[in-house]
Amino acid sequence: MNRYPLWKYLLILFVILLGMVYALPNLYVPDPAVQVSGQSSATVIDQQLLDQMEQALKDEGIEYFGAESNGENALIRLKERDQQLPAKRVIQRALGSDYVVALNLAPTTPEWLAALGAQPMKLGLDLSGGVHFLLEVNIDEAVGKRMESAVREIRGAMREEKLRYHTVKLEGGTIVSKFRTEEERDEANRILRRDFRDLTTQLTTDGGLFTIRSNMSESAIREVEDYALNQNLVTLRNRVNELGVSEPIVQRQGRNRVMVELPGVQDTAEAKRIIGKTANLEFRLEAEEQNVVTAEKFEFLNDKSRFPDAWLERTVVITGDHVSNASASFDENGFPQVNITLDSDGGARMHRVSRKNIDRRLGVLFIEYKTRTTYTTNEKGEQVATSERYVEKKIISLATIRSALGKTFRITGLDNPRESSELALLLRAGGLAAPMYFVEERTIGPSLGAENIALGVKSVTIGMAMVLLFMLVYYRVFGIFANVALAFNLVIMVAAMSMLSATLTLPGIAGIVLTVGMAVDANVLIFSRIREELANGLPPQSAINAGYDRAFVSILDANLTTLIVAVILYAVGSGPVQGFAVTLSIGILTSMFTAILGTRALVNLVYGGRTINKVWI
Structure with missing residues (x-):
């Protein structure tokens, strides 16, 4: 009686060790950093560019202690968080508008933990901040x-x-x-x-x-304005979902602005590039040699890198709005390509135009609306930033039509697999009905202030301390078992949230406090039942066994109904409510494991297989 087989002890030990490993990264505080990447995914960040950034920081007296580059982006770690904004301005001025400079938090997780896939838990905007973008739609x-x-x-x-x-x-x-x-x-x-x-x-x-x-x-x-803004909202939400951001906020603000908040985001430069791009394509026929080329009917595009001196018709065959699906792959020669599927209207237009223009070249035009920042010195000797909006058009394909095209075809001529993946992502997310420009970008600190954050952590500490003290005084030795299980419950809970990439918010902390109380509810039911069985004259071993067996059904019913409510809260609630529901749901599942299996394993190790006359409970 009151014995577990060896495999069950090993299972419990394995879960605890796994929880400790995946909860451990949360003890490593990330470093404030500035991240740099190219406006285009094909831009290479080399050592020469890294040296240029470091020299700019040295000239301005901004201290940093680490600079690294992987070819696609660069990360410079700073000593103080309040140096991020000055460092960003200095680097942006040094590099110009061809690069995206964004604030970031560089992880300090040891390599051996990162190799196991262990990452720290994401914190919401109200705890450690995140990224706030305000975009203006060009109506x-x-x-x-x-x-x-x-x-x-x-x-x-x-x-x-x-x-x-x-x-x-x-x-x-x-x-x-x-x-x-x-x-x-x-x-x-x-x-x-x-x-x-x-x-x-x-x-x-x-x-x-x-x-x-x-x-x-x-x-x-007004109808065009509403359509453009609503279409851009849908597109932005799709792009944010493609980025895998937890609990994002994308909502309309005023007549022509959109607010985007990305809590706990790690790669802000990537987020800015993906969100800010107007990923629209235009398919246009190239001018025929016998045509009289005029600026009214044709547009001259001088793309020196690929297709110099190309004249394309201003009449658009189809746009990226007709793309229903896009995926990145490789052609028969191993070069990157994007496979495109059009909707029925787009497929019909493409077939009709291509059927009539066999042996003519069809150009695929990629259009981006960008903002260029220049710096001038005023009379007081201060640096003044001036933003200028401009349109960049790039031909990414100019191929001869050999046969009539249909709903499915492919785009080739891309620089690398990353560019093809990014283009496919943007096309899947949908085209923007109108271009957007960044009018505000900032990293948000705790919205409720450092004092409220400290109080949130303090509430968990005080709540857990009071519960530990009560269980220890009231249930004695069995209280020790419950307290040990409660400590491991928090560890496993944090590990589970880290593994699921859940975002912890202040309401989430409230869910943790509630879980602390609920976690010992199961033990209170079990221990009270054991006391009743002892009072009824059962031997200690039989009373322990009966207490766990007979209280299990009540514990399961109570936790199951609470879990159903938590799932409903997550399904219909907004961001803060969802944060509470996530921690509550995870806490219910982990407390069931630690309060029933965990404490039972400790009780079995201490009392199982022994002849005992009295238990301290």
């Missing part, structure tokens, strides 16, 4: 795209009605349609009022020509 660009599309549709409608027009073009945000006769203008106005109800028209006469000036109505502009 004017979204409205401009809609107006450009309307120009093409108006021309098509005029041709279908066999109505002759002089010119139809976009001038300063207004669609200007000119006709030679008043009758043609009136007929065109009738068509616009019938088929383009989002436009308001104004009839004028200009240079002997009869003119219609069309502008988008206020309600239509």
Whole structure:
């Protein structure tokens, strides 16, 4: 009676040792650091660039104690956290706008622990901070795209009605349609009022020509704004999910801004590059040699690295919005490529255009909206930063159409596998309906202050101390068993959260405090049952055995109902509520293990297989 087989003792010991190993990284405080990576995933961070950054920090008197680079990004460790922002400004000024400079926390976990996959638990914005981005959506660009599309549709409608027009073009945000006769203008106005109800028209006469000036109505502009912002919100959420960030916050702020908060994020430079990119593609045909190339119908793109002096039609075959799936792979020669699947509309357009343009070259244009920061010195000798927005267009493929294309095809000509993976990620997440620019970026400290954080840790300490004291005084030797199990319960709980990459928040700390109390509830039920069995005259060994066996059903029911509530809280709650639900759920599972198996193993080791007349309980 009251004996465990050897395998059960070994299982409990293994779980405890595993918990100690994976909880250990949380004792190593990360170093404040600045991380640098390229705007493009193909950018190489070499030793020369690392030396340039170190020299810039030395010139400004900023102390650091470590600089490392793996070719894709560089990490410079600083001695004080308040040196991060000055170091970031110095490095950004030294390197220019072709590099992403972001604040980071460099892990100090020993290599042998990291090799086992042991990483410290992520802390939420309210504990150790994270990254806060505020992005502004360029609504004017979204409205401009809609107006450009309307120009093409108006021309098509005029041709279908066999109505002759002089010119139809976009001038300063207004669609200007000119006709030679008043009758043609009136007929065109009738068509616009019938088929383009989002436009308001104004009839004028200009240079002997009869003119219609069309502008988008206020309600239509508001509809475009809402669509662009909502589409960008969905895209950003998809991109954040691709990054694997726990409990992110992506929400609208005001009329044209989006706030993104990434708690516990480790690679802020990667997050900024992925979130900030406008990953949209445009598929355009190259100009034919016999065409008269004009800036109105064609666009000259001078991409010196791959396809110099290319003229592409301004008319877009399809955009990245029609991409339903994208995956990175390698072609038959081992070069990186992206396999693309279009939706039904995009596939039909691609098939129709490619079927009519066999042996012509189709260009794949990658468009990014970037911000360039320049520094000037004012009259007081202070460095003033000025941001300038610009558009960068790059041809990533220019291949000859050999046969009609369908819904699936591939993009080749990429520099490396990382670039193909990043492009596939951005395309899977969806294209942005309008470009976005960073207007604010900061690393957030504890939102509730260091005092509240200290109080949170203090509450766990005091709560656990009081529970340990009560169990020790009230249950004596069995109280020692419960206290040992409780200590291991916290260790295993922290290890489980670290292994699951769960984010610990202040509500999560409240869940830990609650778990401390719930963990001993099971032992209280068991020990009370043992006391009852002893009072009923059972021998000590039989009373111990009966106490554990008969209390198990009650413990299981109580914990199961609490676990169901925790799961519901996680499913329907927001970030803080989810943080509480996560720690509560993990705590319930670990306390079941330590309070039942753990204490039973200690009791069996002390009392099992012995003849005893009295137990201290």
